[in-house]
Amino acid sequence: MMVKNIYSFQKQDIIKALKEDEFCLVYQPQIELSSGQVIGVEALLRWDHPEWGWISPVDFIPLAENCGMINQITRWVLKNACEQKKKWQYDGLPDVIVSINISPVDFERDELYEVLVKTIKDTGLDPKYLELEITETAIMKDIKKTVDILKKLRKTGIKIAIDDFGKGNTSLAYLKDLPITTVKIDGSFIGDIPYNKKDSSIVKDIIQMCHNLNLQTVAECVETEEQIIFLSLHNCGVAQGFAFSKPLNVDDYKKDVLTCEFNAISTIHRLDDQIIMRSAKMHDHRFQSLFNHNPDMVCSFGLNGKFLSANKAFEKTLGYRLNEVLDKDMFRTVHPEDINKAQKHLEEVLNGKEPVDVVIRLKHKNGFYIHCRTSCFPMHLGKRVVGVYSIAKDIGEQKKLEENLYESEKKYRLITENMSDLVSTIDVNGIIQYASPSHRNMLGVDPNRMVGKNMFDFVLSENLEMIKSQHNKLIQTKSQRSFETRLEDISGNIVWVETQGIPILDKENNISHIVLVARDITKRKEYELDLYRIQADLKSTLSRQQGMIMKIRKQGHHFIHTLCEGELLDKFGLTPKDVTNKSLFDFLPTELAESKVKFYSRAWGGNNVTYEVEFNGIIYIANLKPVFENGEVVEIIGSCVDMSNEQDM
Known part of the structure; x- marks a missing residue:
């Protein structure tokens, strides 16, 4: 069947098409890349000619613009798209935004606003579900007039998208002033990513720019999984194209949209491991130079628990070179008895909580274990967690001190760098067993008279509940606690102290007593x-x-x-x-x-x-x-x- 040449169309052909319902709309789903959900559709006009079959708008829209019929077509598209959206709402289909293309000719006409307001009123559609797509070329034709038109249109509550972005010559200085909500990246830039470096760079820059301006990004003509991965990596919000669905007529949309959404979600989940791993490595590379200067051990790993990187301090402390741990399970370096503790800490991080530091034993390359105080924090791709950073501080010397204290036959044991600190030992009930002479110097209190009394008797009333809470947590966790509090000296002056409580364990792993070291931080x-x-x-x-x-x-x-x-x-x-x-x-x-x-x-x-x-x-x-x-x-x-x-x- 031969298609009639565009120049043989006449105005009366379009008039007849409108009158006899030869025009129809098809709808192409738009997929949110972070979830796979259908969040929008683009309404695309088609002409089902009784003699020549399906005709693309590319072949008849220029004629409609030249002969003055484009306004009638726009009215028809707006009315039918809005009515269809209302029907989908009644049918319980996914609540999507409908995007409609506006001709540059219509965009310049003052009556577009009145047509839009009337259509919204007549159809009863909430304007937040309607988006107008206007080409970059039309927007940049007269920027001052454009801004005025867009502001007026936005007052109705609809959304505005720049279509085919990147093909024209939009000035970034103007873009930030345009009252728009969405930027649609032209499909000509999508086709060869990620293999075409120039196109890839342009797409990355557009996405980043839109994030800076708080604009939604939609990638058009997405057809491959590699394109999906690339766009997800660089935090593009929405994708549209044959990778997810072709344009669907009304009947097919109602029948297949949920299947389309299910397939999109499945695709996103299937590609998730690749997206997360590539993002984690990309994210890690950005901060590598900073972490190399950290004196503590710093490493990163993906959500699969495999190492992505480790800094020089990691090699120095544990003896492993990067190539010996890269892509290896991080738990292979954790003492078997500490794995559950480490996993729980990691789960808290991934669930968005703020866990306290955890002490675990890490295995040296030569086979012995080193006690480390470890903290983890997530690395993000947009709102998604794609990996974890871990900072571990070698506290082996501190553990040796605790072991020496345990082995010692003396009842009261302490090694401090500065004996001006307050040093005391208490039992699990808070009864003071020993108080250092520094109590007299700092507080004016005779340390000998403190022995046998409860430490809570020396705490200011407003701090009592906090101190008791810290004491109970130390008893429950059998781990060191640190906190700041205030003491009152014999003259009534307030002294701020930073206190560390260290539990000393016996052979049965029960707390025999607690060492308290308090340092004067009043000046601080x-x-x-x-x-x-x-x-x-x-x-x-x-x-x-x-x-x-x-x-x-x-x-x-x-x-x-x-x-x-x-x-x-x-x-x-x-x-x-x-x-x-x-x-x-x-x-x-x-x-x-x-x-x-x-x-x-x-x-x-x-x-x-x-x-x-x-x-x-x-x-x-x-x-x-x-x-x-x-x-x-x-x-x-x-x-x-x-x-x-x-x-x-």
Whole structure:
């Protein structure tokens, strides 16, 4: 059967098609890549011509635009798509958003808004379920007019998508100002990923840009599992294409959409291991340089429990080279008696809890075991956990001390670096068996008169419940506890102490007594109070000056922001999450990061530093103030003020 040439179509053919219902809509499902659920459909127009059969809109839409019939077609599509969505709601089908393509000709007409409002009112469809797709070329034709049109359309409550994104010449400076909700990545960029590096790079950049602008991303023309894996790895939200479903007519959609969703979920789950493993390795690579400078053992592993990486301290402490543990089960290095404890700790991390550190024994390459205090935290791909980082601190010397204390025949045993600390031993009921002479120096209390009394008698009433809770947890877990509390000396002065409770076990693994070591941290608390006041003053000043406040610490060779907030950060196009716990090189261009390291280094050397710099077109002045503790710099407090307006005057 021959299809008639596009130029032989006449206006009356389209009029007849509208009158005799020769037009129809087919619907292609859009799949959420994180879950496999159908969350949307694109309504696609088809012409079922009685003589020439199925005709693509590519062949007749240009004629409709030229002869003035496109408006009638748009009205028909809007009405039928909205009515169909309402029917699906009554039928209990998945609650999806219906996307409709709008011709550039219709987009420029003022009546589109009235047509849209009338259609929503006539069909009774909640506008949140409707999305208009407008091509990138149409949007960029007259940007000022476009913004006005889009704002007006958005007032109805519908969503707006840029269709075929990447084919045109959209300026990123304009994109951030467009009142849109979705960006659809043109299928021409999807076809050759991940093998075409140029297309892959473009797609990654578009996805990242959309995340920064809080826009949904939809990849069109997705046809292969490799494309699904690539898009999932880079956190693309939604995919549409033959990999999941062809466009379906109304009857097939009603019959097959649940099957389509089931198959999509199955595909996502089947590819999950590959996605998670590739993401974990990619995620791990980004932070490798930082972890290599950590003095403690740092390793990472996938959700299958196999090692992805380990730092130099891991090799130094346990004797394993990376190639000896890579892709091996991490539990092979854990003492058999500690595996359940390690698994429970890992489950808490994966379930989003904040578990306490756990002490486990790790096996050295030479066969002996080392006691390590271990903490784990998740690595994420979007909202999904794809792997785990683990930091383990060698506490072998501490365990040897505890063993020596156990073996000793003396009733009261303690080795401390500074005997000015308060040292005491108590039984499981809290009765004091021994109190060091330092109690007299710090609190003015005779230590001999403390023996035989209950330690809770010396605790401030407001701290009593907390101390009892810590004591009970130590008894239950038979593990060391640390906490801060306040004591009152004989003159009524408050003394802040940091206390460690160490349980000493007998041969039957019962607690024979508990060693308490309390260190005076009053000066540190005063410093923290001063620091809080400084921060409050800075925040107050910055709220008036539209600036930014920072806290910086040094870790190895890197300066890490532990706090960064303020209006100026928003102007930079960043969020606190982009900056906090990151080094300068993680979010700044290398040249700018290197220049700022010099200023930070001067401040870390004990100097007040002021400098002027430009970032993302904003000129600002930064002040850095070192914070001292015991004569050493422990932190830098920074403030920044936007000077762009002053420069312009």
